[in-house]
Amino acid sequence: MNQTSTPARVATKPCGCPDFNLSRRRFLGGVAAGTAAFAGASIFGDAFRQVTYGAEPAGPVLVVLSFRGGADGLSIVVPKNATDQGVITSQRGSIAVPVDRLVGGNANWGLHPALAPLIPMWDGGKFGAVHGTGLASPNRSHFDAMEQVELANPGSSTRQGWINRAIGLGSSLPEEQMQLGSSMLPTSLVGQAPALGAGQVTDLKLPDLWNDEKLTESLQKMWSGHPTSLNDGVRTALGSVGRLAALAGDEDGLEAAKARYPGGQLQDVLANTAQLIKAEVGAKMITIDYGDWDMHNGLGTNDPQPGQWMYDHLDHFANSMKAFFDDLGTVGNRVTVVTISEFGRRVEANGDHGVDHGYCNAMLALGAGVHGGDVRGSSGLNLDKLADGDVPLQHDYRSVLWDILKGRFALSDGQRSAVFPGSWSYASTGIMN
Amino acid sequence: MSTPTTSPRATKPLNARDRHFVDRFSYGHTPALDQAVRSAGGGRAWFEDQLSPDRIKDKPGGKVRGWYPSLWYSPAKLFYRNYHDIKPAWEVMTDFGRWTMMRRTLSTHQVHELMVEFWSNLLHVPVGDDSAWPYRIAYDKLIRAHALGRFDDMLVKTTTHPCMGLYLDNATSTKRAPNENLGRELLELHTVGVDAGYTEKDVKSSAKMLTGYRAEIYARGPKGEYDAVWAKYVTDDHYVGKLKIFGFKSPNKHADGRKATEQYLRYLAHHPATAKRIAHRLAVRFVSDDPSADLVRTVARAWTRSGTDVKATLRALVAHPQFASSAGRKVRMPLEDTIATIRALEIKPKKPKHDGAFADAIFWVASNQGMTPYDWPAPNGHPESNGPWSSAGRALTSFDMHRSLGARWWPRQDAHFPPYAAFLPALPAKYGEVIDHASVKLLGVHASGKVKDAIALRSGRALNQKVTASDMSDGWVAQLLTALLSSPTHMTR
Numbered sequence: 001m002n003q004t005s006t007p008a009r010v011a012t013k014p015c016g017c018p019d020f021n022l023s024r025r026r027f028l029g030g031v032a033a034g035t036a037a038f039a040g041a042s043i044f045g046d047a048f049r050q051v052t053y054g055a056e057p058a059g060p061v062l063v064v065l066s067f068r069g070g071a072d073g074l075s076i077v078v079p080k081n082a083t084d085q086g087v088i089t090s091q092r093g094s095i096a097v098p099v100d101r102l103v104g105g106n107a108n109w110g111l112h113p114a115l116a117p118l119i120p121m122w123d124g125g126k127f128g129a130v131h132g133t134g135l136a137s138p139n140r141s142h143f144d145a146m147e148q149v150e151l152a153n154p155g156s157s158t159r160q161g162w163i164n165r166a167i168g169l170g171s172s173l174p175e176e177q178m179q180l181g182s183s184m185l186p187t188s189l190v191g192q193a194p195a196l197g198a199g200q201v202t203d204l205k206l207p208d209l210w211n212d213e214k215l216t217e218s219l220q221k222m223w224s225g226h227p228t229s230l231n232d233g234v235r236t237a238l239g240s241v242g243r244l245a246a247l248a249g250d251e252d253g254l255e256a257a258k259a260r261y262p263g264g265q266l267q268d269v270l271a272n273t274a275q276l277i278k279a280e281v282g283a284k285m286i287t288i289d290y291g292d293w294d295m296h297n298g299l300g301t302n303d304p305q306p307g308q309w310m311y312d313h314l315d316h317f318a319n320s321m322k323a324f325f326d327d328l329g330t331v332g333n334r335v336t337v338v339t340i341s342e343f344g345r346r347v348e349a350n351g352d353h354g355v356d357h358g359y360c361n362a363m364l365a366l367g368a369g370v371h372g373g374d375v376r377g378s379s380g381l382n383l384d385k386l387a388d389g390d391v392p393l394q395h396d397y398r399s400v401l402w403d404i405l406k407g408r409f410a411l412s413d414g415q416r417s418a419v420f421p422g423s424w425s426y427a428s429t430g431i432m433n
Numbered sequence: 434m435s436t437p438t439t440s441p442r443a444t445k446p447l448n449a450r451d452r453h454f455v456d457r458f459s460y461g462h463t464p465a466l467d468q469a470v471r472s473a474g475g476g477r478a479w480f481e482d483q484l485s486p487d488r489i490k491d492k493p494g495g496k497v498r499g500w501y502p503s504l505w506y507s508p509a510k511l512f513y514r515n516y517h518d519i520k521p522a523w524e525v526m527t528d529f530g531r532w533t534m535m536r537r538t539l540s541t542h543q544v545h546e547l548m549v550e551f552w553s554n555l556l557h558v559p560v561g562d563d564s565a566w567p568y569r570i571a572y573d574k575l576i577r578a579h580a581l582g583r584f585d586d587m588l589v590k591t592t593t594h595p596c597m598g599l600y601l602d603n604a605t606s607t608k609r610a611p612n613e614n615l616g617r618e619l620l621e622l623h624t625v626g627v628d629a630g631y632t633e634k635d636v637k638s639s640a641k642m643l644t645g646y647r648a649e650i651y652a653r654g655p656k657g658e659y660d661a662v663w664a665k666y667v668t669d670d671h672y673v674g675k676l677k678i679f680g681f682k683s684p685n686k687h688a689d690g691r692k693a694t695e696q697y698l699r700y701l702a703h704h705p706a707t708a709k710r711i712a713h714r715l716a717v718r719f720v721s722d723d724p725s726a727d728l729v730r731t732v733a734r735a736w737t738r739s740g741t742d743v744k745a746t747l748r749a750l751v752a753h754p755q756f757a758s759s760a761g762r763k764v765r766m767p768l769e770d771t772i773a774t775i776r777a778l779e780i781k782p783k784k785p786k787h788d789g790a791f792a793d794a795i796f797w798v799a800s801n802q803g804m805t806p807y808d809w810p811a812p813n814g815h816p817e818s819n820g821p822w823s824s825a826g827r828a829l830t831s832f833d834m835h836r837s838l839g840a841r842w843w844p845r846q847d848a849h850f851p852p853y854a855a856f857l858p859a860l861p862a863k864y865g866e867v868i869d870h871a872s873v874k875l876l877g878v879h880a881s882g883k884v885k886d887a888i889a890l891r892s893g894r895a896l897n898q899k900v901t902a903s904d905m906s907d908g909w910v911a912q913l914l915t916a917l918l919s920s921p922t923h924m925t926r
Contacts, residue, residue: 068811140636141617143813144627174825183803183826190820198826199803207833209840209912211892218891219832219919222884226921229823230764237825291810296602296614351610352602357617388633 060334060368060408061277064163064188064287067341069294070142072355073362074347074391075310077129078102078110079380087383092349095299109375113304114314117322121366128372130429131362132381132394134343140357142294145342150187152398154422162398163285164191166405166419174236175244176284178276181269186287194236201272201279205248206241216241247279260327266290266320274327277335284409290317293341297352321366332367336408339364340397346389359390363400369407369432377429399426407432446878451476453760454751455877456926457719458483459543461773462877469541480751483544484581484744494540500784500792501528508567508595509662512650515567516660522567526560529570531796533806535782537772548580548743549573551718553807554814555711556591556623558600560807564650567662568596569807584711584741585702589695592619595648595664601812604648604664606640608672616640618812619698620679625706631679638678642697645671645690666691680704702741708733714817715750721759722818728755763926764819767802770831771795773926774838774918777875781849794844798837802830832919839915853910860905864889865896867905868913875917888916 074088078097088096102110104119109131111122121127136154139145148154152162167177174194179185182199189195198204208215216238223234241248257271269288276283293313300308306315325332344361365372378394385392398420405411405419416426446452447467454476455466473479482489503511503520515522537546553576558565565572572594579587591597597615598604606612616639621627631639647667654661668688676685676693681700685693701707712732716724728750735749736742750756765773775782775795782792799805809815816822837843841850858870868888872880880888889896892912917923 140633141621141627142811143621179824183824183830184816184821185824195824196826197824199801199830203826203830203833206829207836209836209915210908211912214891214893218887218916220887221890222887222916222920224883226925228762228764228921228925229819230828230921230924231823233823233825233828237828240825241829294614296612297605350612351607352605352612354602354612356613 058280058334059282059284060336061283062285062404062408063273063335063337064285065337065339066146066186066287066289066291067293067339068142068146068289068291069341070145070343070345070357071293071339071341071361072295072299072310072345073131073341073360074345074381075299076112076115076314076364077131077362077375078105078112079131079383080105080108080110081380084381084383087347087386091347092355094302095349095353095355096302097304098302101304106374108379112310112314114311115318117315117318118366121322121325122373125373126370127364127366128370128431129362129364129375130377130395130400130431131375132360132378132391133363133397133400134360134391134393134395136393136396136424138343138359138387138390140343140359142342142357147187149340149342149397152188152401152420154424156421158191159187160191161186161188162401162419163188163287164193164195166409167193167195167285173243173282174240175281177287178283178285179287180272180276181288186289188287194232194239196236196240198272200254200268201244201247201276202251202254203248204237204241204244206237244281247275247281250275250279257327261323262316262319264316264320265292266316270320270324271327274324277328278331290339295345295354296350296356297354299349299354301353325367334368336368336370336404337364337366338401338404340401344391347383347386347391348389359387360393361391363397365400365404365431369404371431371433376431377427395427395429396424398424399429400431402426403429403432446873447471447476449760450757451479452877453757454480455543456760457756457763458547460537460546460769461776461926462875463776463779464874465541466543466776467877477751480544481748483542484747486542486545486581489541491541494536494542496784497532497535497539500535501532504529504532504570508571511570512567512662513654513660516651516658522563526566526569527796529560529573530799530806530808531792533573534768534772534795534799535792538775538782544747545577545580548747549577550806551715552576552580552587554809554817555714556588556597557807557809557812557814558596559810561810562600564604565596565600567650568594568599568648568664572596581743584736584743585699588623588702589698592623592643592698593646593691593694595646595662598646598648598664599650603640603643603646606644607647607667607670608641608644609670611637611640611644611672613637613640616643619643619701622813624701624710625679625704626710629679629704629706629710635679638676639697641672642676642678642683642685642690642694645694703737705733705737708736708741712736712746715746716755718817719747719750720753720756721762722820725755728753761921761925762819764822765924765926766804766815766817766822767827767831767834768799768804768806769926770924771799771802771834773923774835777918777923778838778914779851779855780838783847783849785847787846789844789846791844791846791848794846798834798844802827802834831924835918835923836915839918840911853907854902854905856910856914857905861899861901863896864892864894864898864900867900868896868917871910871913872917872922875914876922878922880917881922884917884920884922887920888913891916 101113103113103116104111104122118127150161174196177189177195179197183197185195185197223231254275257275261267261271273286295309298309300310304311341361344358345355346358382392451470470479473482514520540546575590601615602612603615617636620631645666648664650662651659652661652663671690676683681697683693712729716728731753732750736746739745785792856871856874865885868885869880
């Protein structure tokens with residue numbers, strides 16, 4: 001795709017401009033007509049354009065939950081076949097979840113017992129997984145692997161993440177791709193299309209003083225032509241705050257929402273995410289970080305129970321996800337969650353009841369469109385053929401992401417290379433209905 | 434448009450070259466800093482003075498030492514007090530963040546403080562780490578001692594420090610079961626970098642070389658409770674035998690491997706890949722996100738020739754023409770912005786005595802913007818380039834901080850604020866002159882035509898409108914100061 005043909009940040013129209021009171025659809029149309037925003041659109045077919053440009057606010061939403069630190073997929077989704085179990089027992093017997101403690105599985109697979117709160121979703125076909133996923137080749141550096149996963153464009157020096165590509169060609173409203181929990185954007189959102197990052201949705205308002213009717217225009221004037229990237233952030237902010245005013249101002253609603261979630265790392269951010277989605281301001285892809293998976297020591301034991309790192313981390317994830325879909329209610333019918341981690345861990349345990357950096361992993365998918373109740377695309381992990389001591393690759397992680405994008409945003413196969421460019425071999429995983 | 438002003442003003446701004454030195458090598462403008470630059474004979478001379486902080490009096494920074502007395506307890510005592518609920522870990526580490534912010538705000542040793550921050554971010558141990566925290570303040574002391582010394586000396590000490598060992602699992606790594614965490618990050622993050630070309634085998638050997646430096650928290654104390662800590666070298670745990678690591682070779686014959694490990698660490702510190710990587714990082718922090726190959730080469734050469742001497746390296750950096758030509762191109766990170774805002778407003782925090790004391794509460798102001806000292810959760814340290822600190826959310830939360838401090842909403846307790854009138858020229862004066870005077874006082878530079886026009890628009894007053902003292906009530910000054918703080922002039926450096 002020709003990067004230079006796609007204009008950057010076309011819709012940073014300030015609130016207070018004449019377009020502000022138009023309906024959202026007209027606003028989009030107005031922006032598109034007034035710019036060269038469609039220059040790159042021919043790469044995408046009409047379906048994508050219709051969805052991203054013409055979508056009513058109540059469209060599909062994808063939440064990408066990053067398990068940062070390299071989660072141990074072998075502790076999360078466990079193969080039951082004799083070959084895999086033999087390797088697991090001999091190499092990590094001290095930390096492996098025993099088969100009779102697994103929950104929610106079937107003949108081939110079982111889940112960590114701390115995922116029990118999600119078993120109703122699993123049994124209801126709304127929660128599934130793909131295992132043996134990873135980059136095309138191993139990368140055991142946290143930061144390099146994260147960058148690769150989120151850029152998803154090997155060999156290119158363009159800093160544009162896969163979400164930015166998916167969103168960017170189709171539309172231009174920053175609130176369509178958002179990071180919550182931190183104002184710092186992850187690499188997946190970085191690129192030409194504007195994105196919003198915020199600790200809380202209530203941060204997304206302009207702090208004014210008593211005599212400040214002209215605040216927006218004043219800031220615009222002050223920052224116009226300023227050469228650093230902070231100008232982009234200021235413009236994006238000034239362009240979005242008006243549209244987000246009702247959401248940003250609802251502090252009571254946010255506080256009430258938080259009370260519906262279990263305490264811990266995901267509490268505030270998932271409450272914020274649910275508020276954002278329910279406010280129907282057009283959010284399409286939302287990224288969230290759930291960190292602290294770098295379990296070099298003290299992961300747990302072969303008697304998994306509360307108080308252990310892995311157990312508590314999964315327990316928080318499971319209860320938080322349950323609370324999230326409960327909170328969303330029927331709105332949850334248009335929300336899909338996918339988890340992704342920069343790498344998996346080595347099969348063999350180290351001396352500290354932990355595991356060092358490895359390769360392939362499990363990705364979890366929950367919610368709308370998910371073909372759940374099973375691990376899709378494989379019946380085991382082939383652990384008798386370890387890749388340098390690690391879980392071998394069965395599915396390029398991009399196949400999972402593409403399956404989800406295609407399934408939720410009605411894309412056609414011809415559009416795949418625009419989101420995930422380069423030569424790689426896609427094979428459907430079957431994770432979506 | 435810019436109307437040259439003729440009104441009398443207390444100070445004239447520094448010239449652009451001198452200004453650039455303090456923009457890059459201080460936590461922000463104060464009139465006292467301008468005075469120090471003038472007394473030294475310019476920015477470059479001031480910078481040279483700053484490289485020897487022992488020769489600069491630091492009464493304001495020194496005072497802060499007494500504000501949070503428990504920071505100076507030993508790791509053992511800190512841990513004991515946490516274990517027995519006398520003072521929990523998070524309170525200690527919050528105080529450490531406050532103390533660090535106050536040092537940056539008040540100390541006259543600005544370059545030293547900046548370099549402490551720089552090295553701490555390179556050799557990062559998060560204050561929130563459950564295992565490392567009792568040793569985190571001792572680790573800070575170590576970095577402070579070496580921040581303007583030699584990197585090889587510093588690296589030997591930081592890598593083998595119990596704080597780093599507990600954070601990246603070297604404290605439990607043994608020859609029987611080496612843990613690769615620190616062995617890898619030492620190569621990837623602290624020295625040669627991920628693209629240097631080392632192999633997975635190098636990573637494993639690196640981990641073996643580091644075995645022996647053990648430490649433990651929740652160790653059994655004299656009364657049988659798990660309320661103690663220890664750190665020592667355990668010869669039984671050190672891997673013995675020939676090691677080849679990314680070009681380094683050692684027979685590593687002795688159970689006491691400390692010499693061999695030190696040689697390995699010095700090898701890495703002097704490696705050309707380390708020189709280049711740290712030169713690039715220094716350039717990004719202090720010059721530009723896009724440093725020229727020549728700048729990086731020049732700084733790396735100074736690093737290598739001086740034997741990793743920090744002062745010599747910094748001198749090469751500021752002497753390079755790209756340094757002088759990069760003014761205004763760095764975005765202030767949110768924490769830098771907060772500290773520069775306190776300094777600009779000439780708020781003088783005092784020893785905290787009451788709930789909500791400025792020195793205490795300002796930590797939460799920083800936290801609201803997503804950045805407090807050393808709180809980045811991963812071992813790579815926070816980014817130092819502009820992009821990550823340029824999101825819309827960042828802009829809005831910083832605007833909020835400017836309002837809160839500029840309008841004196843919160844925090845206010847236990848701090849001295851100058852009268853608002855101190856930012857105003859003799860009145861009546863034209864509004865354009867009022868803006869410019871406040872800009873010089875607050876930010877150390879004249880207001881640009883664009884900034885003046887923008888503030889005129891916000892206030893509804895024309896630049897040539899005469900304003901009297903009664904026109905400049907506190908609310909108007911608050912708006913003026915807040916507007917200047919939210920301008921590109923203040924938010925970049």
